[in-house]
Amino acid sequence: MRFAYSQLSRFWKEAVSWEQVKAYLEKHLEVEVENEIALDVAPSVKLLRVETEDGKHVAKDENTTIPIQTCTLEEGCYVAVDLGAGDIPTARQLGLEELFAADEPIVFKDANCVPLKEYLGLPDTLVKLSVLPNRGDLSHVFGLAREVALGLGLTLAEPHVSLDVPKGNGRVSISTEGCLVYVGLLLEDVRVTESPDWLKLELAKYGQRSINNVVDLTNYFLFTYGQPMHAFDFDKLQGQRVVVRQARSNESIITLGGEEAHLDENCMVIADEFRPVAVAGVIGGKESATTPETKRVLLEVACFAPPYVATSSRRLGIRTDASMLFERGVSPAGQTLMGLMFGEMAQKMGMGTPVALWIAGSEQSSKRVMFDIDRVSKLSSLPTQVFFEMVQKRGWNIEGSEVVIPSYRWDVNLDDDLADELVKYVGYDAVPSLPLTEYVGFSETPTLAKERRLRELSSQYFQEVFLVSLLSDRDVELQKLTEVVAVDNPVSMELAFLRPNLRSTLIKAALLNQNRFKENIHIFEIGSVFVPDGNGVREERHIGFLAKGLYWESALDRETWTYRHFKGLLENIFTSYGVSLEWENHQLPWAEGNYGGVVKYGGFVLGEVGIVKSQICQAYDLKGTVFFAEFNLAVLPHEVNKQPQWPLKYPYSWRDFSIVMPVSEPVSSLSILFEGEALVREWTVVDIYHGEKIGNGYKSVTVRAYMGEDERTVTSDEVDIAARRIIERIKDAGWHLRS
Amino acid sequence: MNELEEVARQFEADLLEFGAARAEELRIKYLSKKGIISKLIEKIPTLPPDQRRDFGKRLNELKSRIEASIKQLAEAQSDRVSFEVKLLDNDLTLEGKRPPVGNKHVLFKARDELFEIFKHMGFSFFDGPELETDFYNFEALNFPPYHPARDMQDTLMVGDMVLRTHSSAMQVRALQALGVPLKAILPGRVYRREEVSARKYPVFYQFDALVVGEGIGVGHLKWTLETFLSAFFKKKVEVRFRPSYFPFVEPGNEVDVRCVFCGGKGCNVCGGTGWLEILGAGLVHPKVLEYGGVDPKRFSGFAFGVGVDRMTMLKYGINDIRLLYEGDVRFLSSL
Incomplete structure (x- = not known):
């Protein structure tokens, strides 16, 4: 305002x-x-x-x-x-x-x-x-x-009026709960002209343009007294009477804006004998509007209930100064006074002669609010006497367990509202600070706990990012995302879809960095993704990792990321988290050729790892090899009991085995060699050899098996016996030792 | 006897004098066919028989010792040569070979600082879904369908669900899940129907603090705000409340702190007003408590919402919100 x-x-x-x-x-x-x-x-x-x-x-x-x-x-x-x-x-x-x-x-x-x-x-x-x-x-x-x-503590100049006109009823009536008071003032000998200077100036100060004397004077009351008014051309009202009612579903009205609005029972209207002539509290109808030829005006001064006006306004998509004020609450008292004041001013301005005033409903100048003084005092953290002081200063009354307040205070209905009033009355500075003393046990939602752990660990190796979880239509197309959830009312096509995975937005972040001359990045994000699920949407919390460019960034050591560099960091993270994962080679729709795999925890699929397909990178003009991994937090345990590894008291012995096996077989399949070998504490690949000596399609994998006992040193005889068993198993598996 | 000791002393001296670079000369002097040791061996037959055995034994010991010393010296020499070939590596002014290093997002650094404070104050942590029902995002927070306050929200819709517009959407969930008394932080991403700009973003991060118990009032809200803001800004902050209105709180207010940068004199950060607008707060509306299964006659509570991005930007002097949410690594890794 x-x-x-x-x-x-x-x-x-x-x-x-x-x-x-x-x-x-x-x-x-x-x-x-x-x-x-x-x-x-x-x-x-x-x-x-x-x-x-x-x-x-x-x-x-x-x-x-x-x-x-x-x-x-x-x-x-x-x-x-x-x-x-x-x-x-x-x-x-x-x-x-x-x-x-x-x-x-x-x-x-x-x-x-x-x-x-x-x-x-x-x-x-x-x-x-x-x-x-x-x-x-x-x-x-x-x-x-x-x-x-x-x-x-100022003296208020209350509005008053000297004019009186014969009052009656019958010409105006109410048949909806949405109207509390409806006052109609009939003006005759109306002259619709330009407004006088003073009225124009008043409106100019309110930031309003002058239209004509009738409209301007109604606006003057709207902005000065918060009382919306509407002037009908009385001679255009059929039956010369109006009723406030809900519209019927087949009714429509041409509004002052000139557009036809289709109405239904959610819309409250003013109707003459046959048809709606205004949408109550929102906008008038064109057919019944005043014109320069108007001779008689029926001035509407009413109080409509906020939800009814709000519902009509939203239904029709029309908002006016009047509708907004009604939504906030117009005083349910003073309509007669305002009508007469309008009449008196109209008469003085030579705009018309007030001749009759019809009233439907009844004005309520006060309302009663039940209160519990102890609760008001507790909520406000203020002593009770301050409340009684305020009641007295405000001119309110206490009657039993109720306080009687002016009806224009639509916002005060509960103890809480009275506490609000009280705090505003004294000002927040006057409220004491009270410490929280009650003990409440600690808890943390598992997702938050997992996120916290993963964030700490991942941010040792990867830069965390936080990205908009919305995709454009172009992203969906370029990444060939088939299962995506669309937003019904996107602000633009740039932000029209919910991401189905973190990959879709991390790729965009990689591109943003490339465009800003940052080719070498290793980033991660934790966030929700949204997957269509039957008729609904499934929301999952994921962590995604993306690496691209150089692993060793220093110019002397320039070395690009490799599959194993990438996996190594992921292993560090999850080992520290306290889980051991199963890694399996697996073709993935988004990953390049054989460079993909699934990662499992406890038999459940935790996520995927791979190199992003070059078609996707090319579509974005993203250069270099992009390593990517994404995991579903739901599969991870939120509490991990780590087992302590005690200091080694007796040394381990080791034996190397060079095993010739088909290139296509993953080294993880070598684990069968050591199954059940109590002496073998760990095994690791120390060399892989490809070459003519081995033959095409084969590789020689040298594994080192560490053998030992916790409570004594193993003898070389024991180790030899175990090694012989292992060599037997190599043969059983269809492999052979490299000679 | 004395002769052997003499040779041993001589060797020690030569060892120092010849040094690694002349290990070969040393070997020739002592171990060659015409070297000192050979000469001593030749001398054995000339000794009296009862001394030969002992002399021979000690001579052998001396020979082994000299051989070992010369071998060590020769190895040290070759190591040094290969070491000097890799000379580049001893230049400390050259950049190191650094493995990839990571960094937590500055938003979460600030968030976790705040969380740490609340944890010490005895708060729990609770979260909920981003794709939320209309019930939790609006209805349970006392936004009836026609309510004018709904005009203040611009909401992204997905079918009959909404992308939550505020972390307050978790209030009733927390009350239902944890019951009372409750002291909890409800963090998460929220969405608004906005285009990207320097001040507005369609996605951002905030949390609600929610406290419900017996006899909780405005004074407790005030204390909690003063305490956590002072801890976060590491100085005693002055808090100002302005009456405001949100449908899910009553009384409701906006909270400002005396500008922590200029002390209230007026500066760029506070726009010359001397106050920083920090958050919205209030006492939990009884309707919200009811929806949460809590008797509003017995219990009351307060809640406030903290824009983590706002706090981060204030703390680190960032003036463009896009920097937080677009993922520029050069920027993010610097903080």
Whole structure:
């Protein structure tokens, strides 16, 4: 909301500065000052009357005139002249472009020859505020003034009216729960014209353009008193009566915007005898709107319930100043007063004659809120007497276990709301700090515990990244991702799909780094991935690793990543985590040829490792070999009991075996040689040889078996016996020793 | 006898004098056919028979010792030669051969610092799914379908699910899973329907702190905020509350801290206001407690949401949120 400070301060009898008010607003109310603009002009700028018939001169005094160069004005109007400079400045030149057309002189129809400063009541401040959506009662100038008056102890100038008109009912009626009060004021002898200067100026300060006197005056009440109003052309209402009701499913209306809106029972409407003439609290209908020819006006002054207006507004996708205010809550009292005030002002302006006032529903000026003083005190951490002090200062009443408060406080219904009110009343500074003393046992969700461990270990070797988990349509296509979940309402096609794996986004990160001249990277991410699962979506937490470029980065040692470099780091990570994994060669849809494999833990597939297919890299113009691995955290245990390895007391002996086997067989198959050999404590490959001596399609793998006992030194006889058994097994397996 | 001792002493002296570079000369002097040792061997038959055996034995010992010393000297010499061939390697000014090194994301460094503080304060850690039901993300947090506060959210939808818009979506889950009394941190990724810019991002990381127990009030919220913010910024911070509104808290407020960079005088970081906007907070709305299976008549609580990215950016002086979330390794590995 925007207003001039003078529009606010005129509701107080006492003079207060904007700074004082602002400090109070920010500290005690749900209001944020977004912007303020100081307004002032030099005293030498004066309003002068256009005296000549040609509209080209203004009278400076009895003898001299000043020519108007930029435009032609009507005789008798008043224009702002800078007597110091002797010219006619534009609004922008005077710094008043927020109020008047920027590049034109400032002109009034009915003014006096007074300094502009005096006429506009300057200096003044234009204020832009945002009010949080629970405080409809603060979303207008009078409401703000009322609340600040309570807080700063100022005397509030309550609105009042002298006019009275015959009241009745029957012409307006309510047949929905969504309308609390509906007041209709009938005006006759209506003249729809341009608004008077003062009204235009009022609206300009609110940041509103003038339309005509009827519309402008309803807007004046909206922004000043927070009371939305709507003017119907009474003669266009069939049956000359209106009812507030829910729409029927086949009904429609042409709105003031000129568009047809299809209605249903979720929309609350104002209808005449046959059809809807307005969407209640949201927007009027075109057919029943006032026009320059309108002779009689039915002015609607109503209170509609927030959820009903919100529902209609969302249903139709139409938001207006009125609908937003109703959603926040318009006072369910004061409609009769506002109707009469409008009538009185209309009469003064010569806009029309108020002749009748019809009322449906009933105004409620107060409401009752049950409260538990102990709870309010505990919640606010404030003593009970502060609450009673506030109740008294606010002019509220306590009746038994209820507190009676003004009905415009839609936001206060519970002890918690009263605690909120109390804390705002004293200000947060006055609330004591109270330590948390209750002991609560520690717990950690398994996923978080696993992530924490893995993050610590992985970040020893890989740089952690955090990437957007959304993919573009292009990513889906380039990576040939078939099982992806689409977002229903993406902000753009760049962010339209949920990633089905971490690979899809880590590849993009590799590309970003390549584009920034960083070719050598080794990165990891922990995050959720989303996989279509029947009719739903399965969310899994994964860890993904990507390495590319050089393993030894120093120029002297330049050496690219290899399969074993990559696996080595993964082994370090998972060994430290405390799990031993099973690695199996396996073709993968995303991995290059034979460079892929699955990793298992406890018989379950933990993840995949491989070199990303060159087609995928080429599609992104990603250079070099990209090593990638991804694991599903759900398969990992979250607590691992590590077994201590005690210091070795007796040395191990070892024997080497050079075994000739087909190239295609994985070395892991050699494990059968040592199965059941109690003496063999560990075995490892010490050499692999390919060559003519062995023959095509074969490799010679030299394995070293370490043999030992915990409580004594093994004898060479024992070792020899075990070695002979192993050699037998080599033959049994169809391999042979390299001679 | 004395002769042998004399030779031994002579050899020790020669060993030092000749050094590794002249090991061969030393060998010739002592071990060649015409060397000192040979001459001594030739001398044996000339000795009285009762001395020959002992002399021979000691001469052999001396010979072995000299041979071993010369061999050692020769080996040291050849090692030194090969060592000097690889001379490059003893230049400490040359860059080292560094194995790949990793680094935790700065976001998680800051997060874990915060977590450490909360762990010491007795908080537990709890998480939930990113793809969330409307119930946990909105309804259970007291956002009725028509509620104006829903306009404040811009939500990505997937069927009848939403990508959670705030870590508060885990509040009711935590209450249901852990019960009361509860002191928990609820961390995770959240999503907004935003394009990428310097200040806004479609995905970011935050956590909620949630405390529910008997007699919890605004004062406890205030103490907790002051304590954890002071610990994080490593100085006693001044906290300011501004009344605010979120449907799932009442009272609700925005929390600012006196700018930790300029002490409140006004600087670039705080935009000249002297205050840093840090987080939103409030007492848990009784509706939320009810949804969590907690009796609001008996229990009350507070919650606040911390944007980990915001805290990270403040702590490390980062002014573009994209740096945190796009994965630039040069940047990330520097922090």
